[in-house]
Amino acid sequence: MAAVAVLLALLLPVADAAVVWGPYVTNTTGNSTVVTWKSIEEAEWWVDYAPEGGETYRIPSSGAGPIHHVLLTGLTPATTYRYRVGTGNETTGDCRFRTFGDGAFTCIVYGDTRAQKPFFTQTERHGLVAERIAAEADILFVVHTGDFVCEEEEWDEFFAVAGPVLRNTTLVPVAGNHDGSTETFSAVFDLPPYYSFDAGSLHVTVLDSNDRAWADMVTQTAWLESDLASPLPRKIVAFHHPPFSSDRKHPGGDRAIRAEWCDILSRSGVDAVFSAHTHAYERYRAGGTEYLVVGCGGAPFYALAEEKPEGYLAGHRQTLGYVRVIVSPESIDLEMVAVAEVTEDGEVTMCPAGTVIDAVRLPADAAPPPEAPVGRWVVPAALLGGAALSRLRR
Template sequence: MDPKPIITVLFLISATVIAAQEYVRPPPRKALHFPWSRKPSSLPQQVHISFAGDKHMRVTWVTNDKSAPSVVEYGTSSGKYSSVAQGESTSYKYILYSSGKIHHTVIGPLEHDTVYFYQCGGQAPEFQFKTPPAQFPITFAVAGDLGQTGWTKSTLDHIDQCKYDVHLLPGDLSYADYIQSRWDTFGELVQPLASARPWMVTQGNHEKENIPFLKDGFQSYNSRWKMPYEESGSSSNLYYSFEVAGVHAIMLGSYTDNDEYSDQYRWLKADLAKVDRQKTPWLLVLFHVPWYNSNKAHQGEGDGMMAAMEPLLSAASADIVFAGHVHAYERTKRVNNGKSDRCGAVHITIGDGGNKEGLAHKYKNPPPEWSVFREASFGHGELNIVNSTHAFWTWHRNDDDEPIRSDQVWITSLVSSGCVAEKTHELRKILTEP
């Protein structure tokens, strides 16, 4: 008797039993403690980098010395800096809090796939980063709703083990929630990773921090995390786009006007009109509040934005949409207009980075037909775009500090499936509407 059928049946039974076992989630962890230490006022702190247009990088850091220069020296050899760039600086006051001097300096042009060494403000220590490749493959680490807890630290440690090129964060960074010193500790927490790879972020509800009649929203976020909005033709730091290695990424704002009469919507139309899918066959979109969410938390909060913008992104054949806000993980089929659609986007909710509010455990049952995988656990994702046609997505659950790969799928681009060509007329019609 051929043993292969028996082995196959045993494997399927084993897989079914394992899948049926409910994952026992570990308990929540406390907020991290950052002991105060006296540092030289000119010491660069909270260093992080982000894209600033083609072949350029923005270096951001904070000093307590208000006279410290916004200068970055850099080169391809440690301690030998062949180039220097002068930047700008800002600061802000928030009730009784006064920020340090926040420096933003753009460096470049830079070579692709190259390690650069740099110093900020002429002061040690030396940092280094690696520029992304010029073409595929490229890997993105993805984690939202980070905060500053023990689970945050575990998530960051796992991301640090990943050989990634760019970090994508769909909102809710520090969970400072009006306590401005928490922005400083968050910058300190992420510096080891954010100074070595570009972090591309968009805002969440915890970045608002507005006080009616006293403070406008997003002051801290906009001052500290300047993104390439000007370089991408946007008038707001809350929405922008960038391109890297065959990918066009659009970062949208869930908490600024986004209806069809808004500046953001008009900018999005203009940005999509510039996209060349031969040059950038993959189109990624990030924002904070998910449109497809079968968790009971935050139901319906993205409906207004979805009604206005989903037809536009669908016509543009967006491949993958990342969101946060819901403190859990969920992946959909390709979906559009509330149902499965072979030319729709894969929606991934990944608001499970490690925040202080805990996980969203309750899901709607039965699950919608478009929901493929969902679990309320902390973790992070990795998107390895292999070429113009295929990408490999994995989600890594934090399981007692071990990154357990719990969900994985190969995703085929809409360019290769013919959807982009099919929707050319539809997109052109929407883009030319007044």
């Protein structure tokens, strides 16, 4: 913990280590967002924010506990905002996010960032991936496909390592099996375990594939089918457990998830599905939908079977990396970017920045871009109070 505190002090230019997590942004739309951070001490905290070159506004935090969620409203679509959080005379450095708007954009997908102590920390593996993602230009949002941490005490390390990424974009979190209860997930991210949102021409659906979800899977699946009726031309879905995988421990992938959702995904015209849980990179095609396993954000690598499920197209087992997603109304380009190769005995060799080891354009007959409408987040009414739901739908 002492090492983490030192790293946090370097990442956040405050007078002391008053901010433990963040700040980071979730729930972004064309005209609103939520800024979150965790503080050590009870104090009167606030957020300063301004469009680049514009007037600065201050919103106080009304949170009573250590985790603060501050809603910013009345924002302008397709606009970059600078923000910082503070208390008294202490402030973090300037951070930024961009509101959603029309037109093409780029986002990032990665996941399974947990450490394997005592063999390696998040800093040693996840840190390499986070550094490369932070160097990407103009990223509208980052989807994390789950398993942020291994144990609850690892959250401090995750936010320290991911800080350079999270301070300058919007985070789209997926609940993994190591990430704690639904209450923990909602407390950390100000979101329930399944929800959806629009960004330009793209509809994004996030699902909860964890064991706990099966107690009421009928409700989630009914919501999914309704949610995917979105009229937007491009659709992606993210959840943690892969329906297709060559992981030796789960041959073929999660067949229950496959039976529950894959037919709906195909019938609804979903372009791509992102998952993790298998600590590797794999790509499959089934029912006209591309399935990508992106579990190579820093967790210990898994052994893959030589025999692959039907639909297998590509894969890399000992590679740290992330997927770059370039979205327009007419197409989605997926590029698997390799960050480092790791040998069986743990030797790490960095790849040149921007090394793309797999790529596909969806759909196959796609044409180049124009543009499409400002978005919104949608959270199932059963999972949030009415006030929060109406706020997210603005």
